[in-house]
Structure formats: structure tokens, C-alpha cells
Amino acid sequence: MSSAPVVQLRDVTKRIGGRTIIDRISLEVYPGEVFGFLGPNGSGKTTTIRMMVGLMSMSGGDILLGGRSVKSEFSRAVSQIGAIVENPEMYKFLTGYQNLLHYARMSGVSKDRIAEVVEIVGLNGRIHDKVKKYSLGMRQRLGVAQAVMHRPKLLVLDEPTNGLDPAGIRELRDYLRRLAREEGTAVFVSSHLLSEMELMCDRVAILQKGQIIDIRSLRPEDARSSAETTEEVLFEVDRPDAALGILDGLGPGRMAGGGFTVEADRRTVAAINRRLVEAGIQVYGIRVKTKSLEDQFLEVTGSESHV
């Protein structure tokens, strides 16, 4: 993450009729990164994305795409993005190919490149059919094709998994990750589906009532960088009650299914293990109980909001 950010939001604010919808949001997204934008419905995710792509005006602050301001250099800024905003709406009376041609003409994309993206999204057989005959999954793929056709530095997706079946979601997720890894494309994706985001994103920002309340990494290596960090560790043992009795000094343990859990750092984990083995207690497994994104999300947003 040493390179220059692809997206910079600087104190972005949106007021509609005296109400502040988005309140001084700032964040940065880097090349090759899949960045998740999480928040309950109505928290302002879509509004923020619409401001990023120039569909809505900002009341304050600015958004830079590749260093270009969406406000003052719209064409140059927006030429670097590809987007699927909510459902991929297409001209249903045109064929898939004509739809792509339409957007290709606007960005100066060659016909060879159109053929290439059609291949990538696997629509070769049906590209000359009218879009009205497409299934939702096929429309979604066409949406991806129009979004990546001009090789954008940033791909913006608003609730991309809406209406997709599990296979389609998986396909989209794999494709986005590959794009980020292989082409260094930054991906900015909004969703309220936490489990999805967990699988897809490197970092997430959590938005609530128009404010960012947390930005965190989901990469385990970042979170577990220090040996001093304590985490909740689950020990699977044959006699948990006996095990809890000999823990003294190494921390209060709690009974859990098939064993006990304890808050411990790496060194303590090793010490506990040695003590258990010496006491003749069978240790079947030791693992860190990672908090799911959902737990983390509820932790920061509080219980009043449900997603």
C-alpha cells in the first residue's frame, strides 16, 4: 500500500434539505485493494458512491480519483472508473453486444477489446441476443463487462450481489479478487451482507448515519502482527473442568463446547499447553477464535442497528 491512492475522499459532505446525509467522510483506497463499504440500509452508502461517480453533487469536501477532482475535472476523473450501481440496468431492447458498443463508443474502447471482455465474462454464445431475454445472472455479467471494458483503475460496485444466486456471487467475488490481484485494480464495493464482505474485502469502512465509525483491515496478518496481542483462544481438551483448575496465573478460562476458552497472547498459549500436557490432559486442538465481521460490526455499531 505504498503507491498513491486511487480514491481519496476528503471531508465529503452531503446535505439534502437541511439534513446532513453524509457527514465529513474521509478515506483512501489503494491500487490492488478490495475495499468494502459497510453499513445498515439508509446509512449513506449509495449516496457516497453516487457522489464518487458524479451522479450526485457534493455539498462540501472533494473526491479525487487518481488525483483528479470529480468536481473540477469530471471527465478526467470519471474516465478512470468503471461502475455497477445497484442492479445492472441495460437497454433491454438492444442486444448485449449493442449495449457494450454503446458504452465502448463513449470511452473509446476498440471492438477487439469488446470481444475480449465478452470472452472474460463468458457471454460469447448469447451476446447477440436481446438483453430482455437475459437472466439476472447474465445481466450482471454484462454489467461487469461494461464496467471493466475500458480497464478502469477503480471499479465501484453498489450492492453487487443483490439478486445473485450463490454460484453467481462466488463467480463475481473470484473475479473481483483476481482483477485486484492481477491488474492492480482497486475495487470499492458496498454491501450490507457482512459474510460476503468478509470473504471479498481487504479492508472495510463501517458507515453509520452518514459517518465513518471505523476503518479496519480484514487481513489476518495485519491484525495479528504483534506477539503481544491477546486473543480469545479455544483449547479442545478431554477434561475441561480439570484443565480450568490448573490454569492459575495464566488467566481466567471459561468453559466452552469441547473445552475452554481463554484470553491469551502467543507465549501464554504455549505455556498453557505445556501445563496441560504435563497434567496428563489430552489436548485435541488449539485455535484462535476469530471474531466474524458480524461480531465486529455489531460491536462498533451497537445493538440498536441491525443489518
Next chain:
Amino acid sequence: MSSFWNLIRNENMKIYRRLRTWVMFAFTVFVPLATSLLLYLADGKEGTLDSWSVTFIEGEILFLLINIFTVVKAAESVAGEFSWGTIKLLLIRPWSRSSILLSKYISIFLFALLMAIVAFAVSMAVNIPMFGTIDLPKALEYYGLHLIGLVFVAAFAFMLSSAFRSNGLAIGLSIFLLMASVTRLFDVLFGMTDKPWVKYVGFLHLNLVNYLEGGAGPIPNQETTLGFSIAVLAAYVIVFNIVSWTVFRKRDVAA
């Protein structure tokens, strides 16, 4: 960055790749054919009808249709993108909103012009053999006068379409305007007064055909010139366009 012509090609694709557009063209071919044939049969052996009067009758019907078709297409051109949801993908390309609106404008006027040309060609092709020669410059002037009025109606439809993003409302109100003009509703209304400001009411100038053969113009109780009528219509068109442009450029695309 690709050229502006590409935007017009896109708009043309969205107009001509629809079946309904070809139904409209079928009408502009069918109406003069059917009308001429009917009048020819009704006229019988005596032959009291001449080419010009048949062309005029057909033209009145044709331009009513062409106006309606243009209003439908103009309204759909902007409001359609909103109702289809495609506006979201259209406006996030490296083109200003003004360029996109301009491309829509141009493509709609090309569409109207093309329909007028088809109508004229078919009309001439059937009327000259059936009813004899025609004063071609006069026929062309007649079509030209109608086309000027068409620009006004189309600009009005565009404005409503941009302002309300509603296909139905834009079409409905524009056709109301058109009907009021055709049925001389405004003439009756404003005919009750001879106040000088009446001649600045744009809608009254839609019947430019009144200037043919040295007519006194479309304003009841007042004489005007063709140049004056065109100036009034142009002023209104400019205002309509300023409204369309301002609304379309500033609007937040929310839904």
C-alpha cells in the same frame, strides 16, 4: 476520448433499434398512400382535386403524426433513461451532461427531419402521378413552416422530460399543447382580446402555415410577419432549452 459523433450514433442506435420507431415510419408511408388513394377514388372522373390541395390535406395529418412521434421520442430520450435506470451508467462516462443532452437533441431533430423527408417523398411520389404537377417550392415551404413549429414542440417536450423525468407527463402535456394548437383552442381564447401582448404568446405562433400565400399570420386580430413569428418561437425555444439544460446538468441522480 472519442468524438461527439459517437454520442449521436449511440442515440441513433437507441432510436432506430426499436420496433416502434419503424411502426412510426410505416405510418408516415401509409398515411399519404391511403389518403391519396381515398381522395383519388372519391374524386372520380371529373378530377376537381389538384396535387397541392391533396398534399396540403395529407401534410396536416402527417405533421400531426410527426409531431406526436417526435414528442414521444423526445420525452423517452431523457425520461426513458431515468425510468430504465440506464441514466446511471450513461452519466458516469467521460462526457459532460451538456454533451449528452445535446446529442439527444440532435438525434431527435434528425429523426423528425427524416420522418418529414419520408412523408414528403411518399406524398410527392403518389400525388404527382395521380393528381398532376405541383408547385414544388410552395410544397417545400409548407413543409418547412411545419418543421419550424416542430422544433418548438420538441423543445417543450424535452424540457418537460428533463424537468419531471416522467415520460407520461412530458408526452401528455406536449400533446395537449399540440392539440390545443391544431384545434385552435388558443386562438378562440386569445381571440377575445386584441391586446398587443397576445402576439408574444408562443403557442399561438405554431400555426405558421397561415403565412402561406401572403397570409396575415396566426395571431387573431393582429397582423404579424413570418420573421416576427420565428423570432417569438425562437425566444421560447431558448428559454425551454435553458430550463432543460439547467435541470439536466444540476440534477442529482438519486433513484
